[in-house]
């Protein structure tokens with residue numbers, strides 16, 4: 001039984017998959033619970049800024065939920081980027097639509113999209129120790145302080161864009177930051193996700209790494225959410241056998257959205 005709560009449809013600026021294709025792929029791949037988590041972004045100048053159209057998506061979601069109810073359980077979630085400057089806008093959308101769960105992710109650091117930010121900090125670095133990742137952790141901390149979400153997304157996401165591979169060095173250097181963030185998540189009854197998309201990228205490792213998962217467990221973390229971060233055909237439940245093996249090894253429980261909300265209350 002697989003649960004994939006991290007999927008992007010054409011309601012995200014960076015995916016052009018229609019929702020029904022995603023549902024059909026999920027059924028093929030023995031996914032029992034599938035969630036849509038399209039991007040909610042308000043970063044000015046970014047292509048994702050105010051792109052999300054919840055009204056249209058809800059209508060489509062409702063009809064798919066009914067059509068496939070005997071084959072798969074569908075949830076409507078959201079993946080929000082967050083910076084202090086647009087916290088209000090995020091809360092407004094959260095109030096307006098009945099999302100079953102909310103993923104919060106660090107996609108920007110000090111207003112710059114993370115891919116560009118990493119390039120900038122690593123541009124003159126000959127090894128991973130020369131680059132300063134602290135601002136990323138400041139962003140992640142600020143996100144973890146936000147109250148209204150359920151899942152902290154892909155927490156070591158810098159691995160996706162880094163030209164270096166020894167990310168264990170970053171973990172050791174920022175263990176205190178990770179500890180603070182994970183303690184807060186656990187203390188507030190939230191969860192982190194294991195996001196398999198890292199296995200499609202150069203780092204060839206899920207987000208987050210085993211070391212971070214071990215720390216999470218040590219601090220009392222018991223539950224993880226599972227997501228493939230799919231944007232294209234073939235991505236749904238990507239390498240989930242591997243992800244579920246990790247979960248079994250750590251003896252984690254898999255997060256299930258518990259709010260079976262109606263779309264139009």
Ligand SMILES: [Zn+2]
Nearest residue numbers: 079105153154
């Ligand atoms: Zn993301």
Ligand SMILES: [Zn+2]
Nearest residue numbers: 006008079229
């Ligand atoms: Zn995503």
